[in-house]
Amino acid sequence: MNQENQLQNQRPIIDKEVSWDKTQVIMSKTNAFGIIEYANEVFIDVCGYEDYELMGQPHNIIRHPDMPKVIFKVLWENLKNGKNFHAIVKNLAKSGRYYWVITDFDIAKDEDGVIVNYFGRRQSVPQEVISLHIEPLYKKLLQIEAASGVEFSEKYLIGFLEEKKRSYVEYIKELIFEHEKAQAKFAQYEEEDGEEEERGFFKRLFNR
Ligand SMILES: Cc1cc2nc3c(=O)[nH]c(=O)nc-3n(C[C@H](O)[C@H](O)[C@H](O)COP(=O)(O)O)c2cc1C
Numbered sequence: 001m002n003q004e005n006q007l008q009n010q011r012p013i014i015d016k017e018v019s020w021d022k023t024q025v026i027m028s029k030t031n032a033f034g035i036i037e038y039a040n041e042v043f044i045d046v047c048g049y050e051d052y053e054l055m056g057q058p059h060n061i062i063r064h065p066d067m068p069k070v071i072f073k074v075l076w077e078n079l080k081n082g083k084n085f086h087a088i089v090k091n092l093a094k095s096g097r098y099y100w101v102i103t104d105f106d107i108a109k110d111e112d113g114v115i116v117n118y119f120g121r122r123q124s125v126p127q128e129v130i131s132l133h134i135e136p137l138y139k140k141l142l143q144i145e146a147a148s149g150v151e152f153s154e155k156y157l158i159g160f161l162e163e164k165k166r167s168y169v170e171y172i173k174e175l176i177f178e179h180e181k182a183q184a185k186f187a188q189y190e191e192e193d194g195e196e197e198e199r200g201f202f203k204r205l206f207n208r
Pocket residue numbers: 028029030033034058059060061062063064069072076079089090091118119120
């Protein structure tokens with residue numbers, strides 16, 4: 001067990017959400033191995049660590065034990081292949097409280113095409129999406145991991161998504177999109193007739 005995991009295990013887990021300004025974007029930059037090199041003020045405010053406690057640390061410093069391993073496995077498979085990935089993640093603040101986010105990444109490569117940095121941007125996720133869909137799914141994945149390992153939580157996730165005829169990213173996009181539509185938050189949805197190309201959806205979500 002590495003030092004960060006030990007620290008993580010020593011932290012109290014408090015089943016309460018961090019109170020934060022959910023209009024803000026939480027941003028961090030890492031090297032190719034996920035070691036934190038920069039975090040914006042929102043990141044610092046939400047997770048409760050000081051800059052000096054984060055820089056040089058692996059990003060799993062804010063990993064929440066309720067997160068199934070398989071989600072990070074798929075995330076890293078995409079990032080290492082130079083592909084953006086949108087994951088819904090429960091993070092652990094220094095206080096022991098949690099905060100849910102959806103991710104968006106930029107990947108910087110050197111002139112030889114070797115990945116040198118990742119830029120992670122995170123937005124809040126509607127509570128209803130979490131409690132109705134993501135929490136039950138992640139709970140199952142976590143239970144499967146505890147019983148039979150990540151190999152089988154991955155198989156379950158594949159089966160779950162096959163049944164829905166969606167990739168993971170398509171699935172979470174649809175959950176958020178449907179929620180927003182139901183809330184009639186954005187008038188243009190009606191004009192779009194529910195159709196929005198995936199890239200366009202996440203660009204709008206992250207104001208890009
Ligand atoms: C740019 C970037 C941002 C990341 N952001 C998070 C994050 O917000 N929360 C998190 O738990 N893991 C994040 N990760 C993934 C971690 O590196 C790590 O894989 C994860 O916390 C699981 O820990 P483990 O790989 O030690 O099991 C990020 C990785 C990168 C490259």
